[in-house]
Amino acid sequence: MNVLHIHEFDIGGGAETVFNITRKNIFIENNYSGFISKNNLNKSDIDFKSYEKYNFMLKPFLYVFSINNFIKLNKFLRNNNIDIIHIHGFIGSLSSSILLAIRLHKKRKKIKIVQTLHDFHISCPNSLLFNFKKEVICEKCLGKKIKLKMLTTSCERRGYFYTLLKAIRSFVANNILNHKKIIDKFIAPSNLMKQKLIEDNIDEEKIFLLRNPIKLNEIKYEKKSDIITYYGRISKEKNIYFILDAFNEWKIKSNNNFKLFIIGDGDEKVNIQKYANNLKSNKDIIFYDFKGEKELFDILKDVKYLFMASKLYENAPMTLLEAISLNILPIVPDLGGMKETVKDVFQFGKIYEKNNIESFIKKIEELESEYSLELDKLIKRKAFLLENFGIEAYYKNLFNLYNELSN
Template identity: 25%
Template sequence: MKIAFIIPSLANQGPVIVVKDLINELIKKVDHIDVYYFDENPELKLACTTTRISFREKIKFDDYDIIHTHMLRPDLYIWYHSKSVNRAKCVSTLHQDIFQNLKSSYNFLIAAIFEKIWIESLKSKQAIVTLTHTMRNQYAKKIKVSKLHTIYNGRPFFQFDELKEIDEMDKKEIIKLKKKYKIIGISALLTKRKGIAQIIMALPYLNDFALIVIGNGKEKDNLVKLAANLKISHKILFLGYRLEAIRYFKFFDFYAMSSYSEGFPLSLLEAGNASLPTLCSNIPIFKELFSKNEVSFFELDDVKSLVNSIINLEKNSEMFSQNIYKKVNKLYSVNNMSENYLLLYEKMLK
């Protein structure tokens, strides 16, 4: 079996990380893999040949059995060149709630327009993968149900001693904070959709807790101002973007997923792999992936609920730590993910 993956770039971002993990497993099981991408920002190295292309440039589509696209431009690319694809079977993975993600990044009008365009482009594919059943049910209203398949993301298991040490200056700042407080950690692109302001608003009621935020984004300035207005800047460390943010997880006592919407958060799997007691917003996707004995849920935009949820995490930290680790290692491994994709590819070729 020969597979081509088409992605927007080689940036260190969720969908590309998923492709990297998938390739690392599939390359042992298939004949050949190539990756094509559009933007020149090669942060990640992949275990196969990678080629930069332009949108109008045709690759040799029918040299491949499977063409697997991720994100908008690659989906539009296959749609644009659909008349040149004869033998290869095309599959796309939807990594997010399209409308909510675009609305958060742009506005309602842009989200509404581009969701329609994106979904129209998906109709040229033989299969569309959703990351959860919640997402599948949502798109079943807009895409032919027989084309929809659910495959959970997975991440490689790791040991902290296998990872590189963090920057020494970061380490000093973190240790200084840990001497006074228990640390809640977050690693995310800083957008309103991630709901991090909720955690900051709860901190004044949590005397023993501080927050470390890894990541950049257009919401960062607002979060910094909010912390200053609440007079809790001394309890929050904004580290900015860090490559391999997972290296910092060993300094956290707890992890927070405060999102208003999500596709399938890789950092949540990494927190589970690190045995971190984790706080989650009470949204359908998180409730599908984990039970109330595996993560501590809170109601969106309810500070009291969030505070109580963190107290619950602290009180039952050993239970949450063990249960989330077991769940992630059992269901959300990179091996499970790759096996499920391979089964889908084989089914498409039959």
């Protein structure tokens, strides 16, 4: 069996981690990969280019449809005998041009198309079911055949020009190229994603629930320090101002010795740092720049708790999976994939009422008083998680899906 894996980049966040694991499936005879390499260390079989590499005048057009990427993929498919194409992310940097190449190839040869959905771009032109202008969850386009409601709200974080581009991009992908019809099976990493796809009029039989693979770190970290952390993108929708306020209030109320680590980079980092400097607990708030996995895990090995507060649904956060591999207990809001992962998959950690500082303080105090019990739950649960959601189980599930589609 020959499988072509397609994604925008080889290095980045959770989606890139899942892509890199997926494209190395040990049960597949021949794995090919198409992506934009960020460091030239990973080999791509297709030399895709991002719209960002072109001049200012061309960028808007290539954001919607890249002729270069269409030609490159079309040529590769003509020259190679591919049985399965497994797409991850493409709509941002590769553009919907790859859909046209795949659609034309499906007419020439029996081939099956799978897509893992790491965000909601098929249901929402803005990809995240979120209005960045109002900073609220938005489902106005969900279930609509033509998704142009965003034109009246200017929900894109960069303003109306990008709102318009995303609306056009969505129309091209969904209404001209028929994205939903091209894909034979959508992989939903969470029940939340599955439900939103159904609400967007995708047949449930066309959806395969497969949670992201857990790469468990088996090194035992016996001793933990009084540290709570957030790591990831530093942006408004991640609600880091709430994290700072909640941590500050908790420190004042309980007079504890905890430190807060904020790890990552993003467009809001400078403002976040200025805000933190004005808090009473500022000496206990420590910022780190973005770290690679080895450096990150070296910092995280002493951390007790992971604190998430995102305003977004979050589909299936890889941050949570990485944290529990290091015996870090999660505390998350009662929202989307964060709540689902902690409640249904982990069955340990705490869930607080979103944007409610008192609720957070109550839950973090519960974690502190029940720490040994919750940590014991985590350690005992690891064997189950590894068996059901580990990398090998993930590979087997994918291989069975590919075989089912091929036959």
